[in-house]
Amino acid sequence: MIQIFTDGACSGNPGPGGYAVILKSGNHYKELSAGFRLTTNNRMELMAVCVGLESLKNINQAVTIFSDSKYVIDSIEKKWVFGWVKKGFAGKKNKDLWLRFLQAYKLHQVKFVWVKGHAGHPENERCDEMAVMAAKSKTLEIDSVFEVENKKGQNLL
Template identity: 50%
Template sequence: MMKVMMYTDGSARGNPDGPGGYGTILEYIDTKGQLHVKELSQGYVKTTNNRMEMMAAIVGFEALNRSCQVDVFSDSQYLINAFNKHWIEGWIKKGWKRGKNEPVKNVDLWKRLLKAAGPHQVTWNWVKGHDGHLQNERCDALATTAADSDDLIEDVITE
């Protein structure tokens, strides 16, 4: 099974209702020992930081065309803890409710992320943001550049 390293970051200017973007880096080493790197990014007219953190992971998984072992690295505790602290399992059991019977935010993206990550063996890793981690810094640059670009699309919430 191919091993992929996925680095992700999201950005929102004027969170929660300003422009935002995500940046994703996929890295893998082929059977000849050659490193392959793919960078993905997109900016949105109006979004939130959490939605962009999630989109970064979603597009990374959706770019994979076969089942892989994927190590995800993100500075988003929202994203990482949802899996490592099993929040998402509780939300699903409660019909996408949390805490005091409040609805979970971003259900559309959580469902899309679960579907995209489903075929893969995933390890979720938190990294401290803005701390010199090379790929995290690059993802941050991709995300902020996308958020500041003129090529912004609508963040359509489907639920």
């Protein structure tokens, strides 16, 4: 069983943001994070889940993802994202990341667990800390889809 803990952070919305991931399986433990110069909190929450799933080395793994993002969990558990796909994501935000998520999601047996943020859950607290630090990093990446779409005048927020 693989456990993936995720969180996203954003200073301003949009603004500088970061994501963090903790992967745990048996004695294995790995932390991942990155920051972006202009993004949104929802993008960082979803990016964390994408990166976590993409980090798995083998397919068809039993995976439990722990997230404090109702946006991410409800979109999947309530099957909204599958309806969005059928409608070509008309009027929906973050199409690029949802498609990226679905590519990784279909390779595994994924279960989601919502955890209350800022409530003392050790891995969630650590992910929050890492995501905030990533957002404040001196070397921020470019969330190119978000920035390009915003320059075209499309509102992705």
